[in-house]
Amino acid sequence: MKTQDENAKLKYYTASQWQLIWWRFRKHRLSIVGMTILSIFIIFALFPEFFAPYSATERNGESILCPPSKIVFKNAEGGFSLAPKVYGFKRERNKETLKMEYVVDESNIQPLKFFVKGEKYKLFGFLPGSIHLYGVDNGFVHLWGTDTMARDIFSRTIFATRSSLSIGILGLAIAFIIGLLIGGVSGYFGGWVDNFFQRLTEFIRSIPTYPLWMGVAAAMPREWGPKTVYFMMTIILGFIGWTTLARRIRSQIISIRDADFIVAAKLCGASDMRIIFKHMIPTFISYVIVDLTISFPNMILSETSLSFLGLGLRPPVTSWGVLLRSAQNLNSIVNSPWMFIPAIFVILAVLSFSFVGDGLRDAADPYSEKS
Amino acid sequence: MIKYILTKLAIMLVTIFFVSIVVFIIIELPPGDFADNFAAEKASAGETLSQSDVENLKERYGLNQSVYERYFKWIWGIVSRGDFGTSFRYNRPVMMVIGERITFTTCLALLTILFTYLIAIPIGIYSAMRQYTLGDYAFTFVGYLGLSIPSFLLALLLLYFSTKYTNTSIGGLFSPEFQNAPWSLARFMDMLKHIWVAAVVLAVAGTAKIIRTLRATLLDEKSKLYVTAAKARGVSGKTLLLKYPVRVAMNPIASTLGWELSAVISGSPIVAVVLSIPDMGPLYLTSLLSQDMYLAGTLLIFMSLMTIIGTFLSDILLAIMDPRIRLGIKI
Numbered sequence: 001m002k003t004q005d006e007n008a009k010l011k012y013y014t015a016s017q018w019q020l021i022w023w024r025f026r027k028h029r030l031s032i033v034g035m036t037i038l039s040i041f042i043i044f045a046l047f048p049e050f051f052a053p054y055s056a057t058e059r060n061g062e063s064i065l066c067p068p069s070k071i072v073f074k075n076a077e078g079g080f081s082l083a084p085k086v087y088g089f090k091r092e093r094n095k096e097t098l099k100m101e102y103v104v105d106e107s108n109i110q111p112l113k114f115f116v117k118g119e120k121y122k123l124f125g126f127l128p129g130s131i132h133l134y135g136v137d138n139g140f141v142h143l144w145g146t147d148t149m150a151r152d153i154f155s156r157t158i159f160a161t162r163s164s165l166s167i168g169i170l171g172l173a174i175a176f177i178i179g180l181l182i183g184g185v186s187g188y189f190g191g192w193v194d195n196f197f198q199r200l201t202e203f204i205r206s207i208p209t210y211p212l213w214m215g216v217a218a219a220m221p222r223e224w225g226p227k228t229v230y231f232m233m234t235i236i237l238g239f240i241g242w243t244t245l246a247r248r249i250r251s252q253i254i255s256i257r258d259a260d261f262i263v264a265a266k267l268c269g270a271s272d273m274r275i276i277f278k279h280m281i282p283t284f285i286s287y288v289i290v291d292l293t294i295s296f297p298n299m300i301l302s303e304t305s306l307s308f309l310g311l312g313l314r315p316p317v318t319s320w321g322v323l324l325r326s327a328q329n330l331n332s333i334v335n336s337p338w339m340f341i342p343a344i345f346v347i348l349a350v351l352s353f354s355f356v357g358d359g360l361r362d363a364a365d366p367y368s369e370k371s
Numbered sequence: 372m373i374k375y376i377l378t379k380l381a382i383m384l385v386t387i388f389f390v391s392i393v394v395f396i397i398i399e400l401p402p403g404d405f406a407d408n409f410a411a412e413k414a415s416a417g418e419t420l421s422q423s424d425v426e427n428l429k430e431r432y433g434l435n436q437s438v439y440e441r442y443f444k445w446i447w448g449i450v451s452r453g454d455f456g457t458s459f460r461y462n463r464p465v466m467m468v469i470g471e472r473i474t475f476t477t478c479l480a481l482l483t484i485l486f487t488y489l490i491a492i493p494i495g496i497y498s499a500m501r502q503y504t505l506g507d508y509a510f511t512f513v514g515y516l517g518l519s520i521p522s523f524l525l526a527l528l529l530l531y532f533s534t535k536y537t538n539t540s541i542g543g544l545f546s547p548e549f550q551n552a553p554w555s556l557a558r559f560m561d562m563l564k565h566i567w568v569a570a571v572v573l574a575v576a577g578t579a580k581i582i583r584t585l586r587a588t589l590l591d592e593k594s595k596l597y598v599t600a601a602k603a604r605g606v607s608g609k610t611l612l613l614k615y616p617v618r619v620a621m622n623p624i625a626s627t628l629g630w631e632l633s634a635v636i637s638g639s640p641i642v643a644v645v646l647s648i649p650d651m652g653p654l655y656l657t658s659l660l661s662q663d664m665y666l667a668g669t670l671l672i673f674m675s676l677m678t679i680i681g682t683f684l685s686d687i688l689l690a691i692m693d694p695r696i697r698l699g700i701k702i
Contacts, residue, residue, distance in 0.1 A: 205630075206386050206682065207393065207675045208637035211655060215671060218659035219400035301521050305641050308523055309656060324524070328645070333531050340531070343524050350519035 021286060024363035031359025034352035041349060045162040049121035052155035053135045056318045058119065059150045063089070065336045066146040067102055071112065084112040086141050110136045145338035147326055157342045160318040165349075167234055167319065168299035172292055174238025175299075179245030180288075184276055186246070187253030194250075201243045210305065213240055217311040226317045233303065233312055240302050241295050248291050252284040286364040293357035297350040304346055320346045372697055375690055383683050390675045395442050397671070398664040406434055408662045409459070445665065456665030460658070465669045468654070473673060475544065475650035476639065478562070479569055480677065483635045484628075486567075486574040487581060492624070494578075495585030496617060502590065514579035522638050526572045526645040544648050569646050573638055577631050584627075585620055592616035626689045629682030636674050636681075 015023070025031060044051055060066070069086040088108030094101045116135040122128055135141060144153040186197040213236050220232055253276075256262060265279050281288075300320075306312030307321025308328065315322060320342055326332065327339040406428040410420045429435050436444075448454040455465040498507045549561045592598065598615050606614070640652030647653070651670050658667040690697040 203386060203389055205633070206679050207390060207671075208633055208678050210637040211640060211671055211674050212397070214640065214656070215394075215397040215659060215667065216400065219397065221402055297519065304521055305523060308521075309641060309644065311656075311659075327527065330530055330534060333527065334534050337531065340527075346521060346524070347516075347519050351515060354515060354519060 017286070021360075021363045025359050028355075028359035028362065030355045034355030034359070037348055037352040038356065041161055041165060041345075041352075044158050045165045047123065048158045048162050049123055049129070050131065051133050052152070052158040053118060053132050053141065054152045054155045055119060055121070056156050056159040057151065057316060058155075060140040060142070060146060060152065062150065063140065063142070063146050064150045065148060065332075066142055066150070067336070068145040068338050068341075069141050069143055070104055071143070072109075085109050086112050086136065110141075112136060112141065144341045145336065147339060148332070153323070153338065153341060156318050156323055157320075157345055160320050160323050160342065161345060163230070163313065163317055163319040164300060164303060164321070164346075167230065167237065167303055167313070168296055170234040171237025171299045171303070172241065172296060174234060175241035175245055175295065176288075176292060178238065178242040179249055182242070183246035183249030184253060187250035188257065188272065188276060188280075190254075190257075197246070197250075201246060204243055209240060210302075213302070213306065214309065214311055217306055226314065229312075229314060230317060233306070236306075237299050237302055241298060244295060245288075245291055249284075249288065252287060253280055256280060256283055290357060290361045290364050293353060293360055296353045296357075300346065300349055300353075372690065375697065376687060379683055379686050383679055386679055387676065390679070391446060391672060392442075394668045394671045394675070395445070398668040399438060401662055412661075445668075455669040458658075458663055458666040460661050460663040460666070465666050468666060469651065469669065469673075472649060472651045472654060475562075475566075475648065476636075476643075476652070476674075477677070479566055479573070479639060479643075479648070479650060480632060480635050482563075482566060482570040483573040483577075483639075484632060486570050487577045487631065487635075488624075490574065491578040491581035492585065495582045495620075496589065496612070498582060498586045499589035499593065500612070510582060514582050517575040517579040520575075522572055522576065523641045523645050525575060526569070526642050529568060529572065530646065543646075544650075566648070569639075569642050569648055572642050572646075573635050576638070577634060581624060581627075581631075584623055588620040588623060589616055592619050622689070622693055625685065625692055628685035628688065629678070632681030632685070633678040636677050 012020075049055075054060075066089055069089075071084050071086055073081055073084055086109070088105045088110065089102040090105040090108070091100050092103045093099070112134055113136065114134050115131055116137075117130050118132040118135050120128065120130045140152070142152050142154065144157065147153055147156070182197050182201075186194045216239075217233070217236055220229055224232075262275060262279060265275050270278070303312055303319060304321035304324065307314075307319055308325050310325060313319045313322055323342040324340075324346070327343075333339055406425050409428065410425050413420050445456055448456060453466070457463070458465050458468045461468045494510050498510050501507050544562055544565050545558070546561050546565075549558045552558050593616050595616075598611070601611055601615050639650070640655055642648075643650050643652030644656055651673065655667060655670040655674075657663075658670065
């Protein structure tokens with residue numbers, strides 16, 4: 001018994017910093033949940049072609065604004081069965097309002113099949129494949145319904161995950177580089193350089209963020225292609241986020257600028273670059289990672305809001321904001337509330353990042369553990 | 372104190388000057404100008420504008436002059452005559468187009484701030500005092516949710532549920548009978564009846580943040596010696612709570628009032644667009660899309676002005692509340 005205890009202690013004392021962080025992080029249940037959800041999202045974003053039954057732009061002929069398919073777990077006799085089946089829809093004219101409506105077609109029941117062969121795709125642009133996670137043999141299945149152009153909302157949401165997450169990550173990377181440069185230079189050199197950058201940050205903060213970036217985003221010419229717009233959006237998002245990061249990095253650098261090991265490095269003749277990158281950054285990189293995680297939700301929310309207003313990404317690119325834009329019209333959401341479903345992804349992503357960020361913040365703080 | 376206020380005032384004026392430059396750069400960014408855009412719009416509607424018409428338009432609005440010339444003319448007009456230029460789209464002075472909208476935006480922002488603090492401060496105190504109870508957990512959860520739902524989505528959801536279940540739309544700012552009526556108490560009350568939805572939507576994110584800050588600071592302060600000392604002197608109950616730890620915990624709240632206001636003004640255009648509130652937000656969006664540059668620029672300047680003045684007021688508030696700042700003592 002005693003040796004086990006000692007072993008645990010020995011393991012604790014010899015663990016690396018990252019191992020300690022991971023052990024502390026593991027204790028936060030919510031953070032683990034968040035991390036799981038995020039991993040699923042990332043897998044979606046990596047292989048959307050596999051998870052989505054259709055491509056983002058494929059139209060199901062006539063099924064405009066078709067409601068989500070009903071899934072039942074019934075066998076032919078009406079008893080319970082593990083194999084899910086879906087009902088099809090047929091269009092009927094409502095006798096009172098005389099509008100065409102979708103009615104569940106009890107006679108058209110199809111088994112929902114997994115790992116079916118469907119539309120051909122190229123994974124990462126070169127790996128050919130045709131297996132999709134689920135599908136039906138005849139016709140179409142729309143688990144989350146279709147939009148105004150008869151496109152499958154589930155497939156579109158899965159594809160949108162890729163652009164929304166990637167644009168967030170790229171935006172964050174740009175924000176991080178600017179923040180590191182400005183915060184680093186400002187904290188390390190101090191004096192008038194510091195003063196200048198401090199005033200600059202304060203100044204940028206005094207202009208309301210969204211209206212400012214709405215103005216910049218609106219300046220993108222209409223005739224730019226989707227790729228250019230995507231690229232510009234990452235830059236805009238990067239510029240939204242850098243001020244907070246720069247502030248944090250600056251204060252971190254100031255707090256260790258006069259530490260003995262930095263002075264020692266200086267006396268040894270190390271260059272400024274070497275001191276910043278080899279000696280300073282490793283001491284606070286964990287805090288910076290925490291800050292990055294915490295700022296990620298901001299990136300997603302900014303992208304979604306700008307695209308929602310029609311100033312961000314534009315079709316044919318699909319992102320969460322672009323998808324929600326079609327739910328902007330009150331009529332469309334009252335008559336077809338399933339257009340809202342992509343919002344769940346946005347909320348889940350932001351929530352998970354907040355949980356993971358909070359967990360990481362506690363885990364990265366060496367003083368949080370009382371032992 | 373006077374010196375402190377004067378310094379802040381000077382900084383404010385310099386900031387405003389730089390803001391005007393940045394705003395002008397932004398409205399100058401899009402390639403082409405209003406005349407080209409107008410011609411393209413007409414062309415898509417089936418009318419064609421001749422080249423000389425376009426040139427005439429450019430001449431009339433001074434679009435042929437150099438950037439510097441236009442900037443200084445614009446600024447000089449604002450400073451000397453309070454003339455913010457002409458809106459191309461409405462063909463009227465910018466200030467007339469904006470009109471009441473400034474009042475609406477200001478009302479909305481103030482109401483939102485009021486809501487935020489009225490909701491957040493009691494809940495923050497409650498959560499800290501009843502740490503790890505059901506109520507604390509519930510508020511923390513709602514707070515997380517509030518932080519993660521984009522404001523426009525919340526607005527859309529409210530719109531959806533109100534339309535679906537009460538069959539009345541909560542969008543807009545006035546009931547039909549007050550739409551064009553002159554200002555009166557009844558009209559003001561009617562506006563309050565509509566505007567609160569937007570205010571609540573905008574307040575949610577800020578509320579969640581303030582609850583978290585207040586809870587954390589209060590938990591830190593609660594166990595400090597000066598609280599124990601007060602307890603030992605026989606102070607108890609509400610007096611103890613409100614006179615000692617809460618007073619200290621209010622400082623970070625007051626110092627972020629400016630940021631709070633900035634966040635509200637930053638988020639309000641999107642919410643106003645969704646809830647069709649005729650304030651500066653929707654006008655800003657349409658003016659951006661049609662390159663109505665002086666209108667867009669003026670709106671952006673006003674929004675920045677509100678933020679800057681808000682920050683200034685919060686600095687003064689902080690100085691009143693905290694003697695260390697008032698007397699210029701370095702902490």
